[in-house]
Amino acid sequence: MESKRCFQNRFIDYQTGSAPGRGQGEFGVPLVTDTIESILRQLPAPGTGAEGGLYSGPAGVAYMLFHVSECPLFAAQRQSYLSRARSLLEPCLRLADSEPDRQARAAFLLGGAGVYAVAALVYRALALPDFEEALSKFRELWRVCAQPTFLDCGSDELFVGRSGYLCAAMVLKHKLGMEILTPAQIKSICHAIIESGKQYSKKKRKPFPLMYSYYGTEYLGAAHGLSSILQMLLSYQEYLQPADRELAWQSVDFLVNQEQNCNWPPELGEMIERENELVHWCHGAPGIAYLFAKAYLLSKKPSYLDTCIRCGELTWQKGLLKKGPGICHGVAGSAYVFLLLYRLTGNSKYIYRAQKFAEFLFSEEFKAGSCKLETIYSLYEGLSGTVCFLVDLLQPDQAEFPLFTVFAQ
């Protein structure tokens, strides 16, 4: 039966010893530069449409341009991409500065924190002194994130909550090569995440130590759920008290046990309906895989890697999504799992699989059968995230899901 969520994967899988798929000629520099040109043509008129944060606004396009400019294969375009990124960020920064609600300004993917973080990256790459100002605006927001409850909808998740803020701080530290937050600041934010999870779990009588909700829903996946919150706690585990670290690891193992046939339901306690199964970065195995990758890198326990590999197998079967080319719930988001597995295992099978998914993005079947996009330039739903993926396919040893590192410390 034809699935309504994904195309059937008709590619022949990798055979041991066979060369990876078609080479750089087809998915190389010209394809990336052409796709960027078409993204830039679709942007809102200068001075308008600064909303949407990194997730769907021009700030996310600026991040994509920064990412491409970092790759040596695009040295010839570096300066023009960075200048364009700078001009895209200007109205987004004005909007973030004028946001009267400081709590909302602390949002990573949907608000000011993410815009300040990307501005710091772009300005530093251009050697502009404004870099310090953007960075200090980012740093000031730590105080918001350390409050016990700063958002009524849920203060802990990735898009607007403190896990997102910690994620951005980690990306900045890694890319700028400098400390962003003091150990005391990090500890106070981690402490707030732990306390919030403990209290929620106790209040709702959950049979495991840490749980969270977002707009009343107990999500498990990367977008608003438990997995990316735990991923941040593991990433900063040296800042946790031993007992709290133990709670974080117990919660990881609890999440491992929620697996249903290589996948996880969007919400705690749901049963996966096969015909309506979500296999997305935002909800399901392709996003939860990053938590288990982090757990494996820290603990070296093979069972976490095995779980990640199962996520990859499901994604190979069901990851040719009809919802578009993006990284949130689209084909590039699926393909990033293969690049993650390549970095974890060194197995060329995963490069082959990522190349096949790239090939599919430019097929007639995909063009004819995938949903129309609302914003073509969006980093998460549109082509900007796809461009990040195509660039990472050219440098798989450094590939990372955008702004969601598991390899950096």
Ligand SMILES: [Zn+2]
């Ligand atoms: Zn999504």
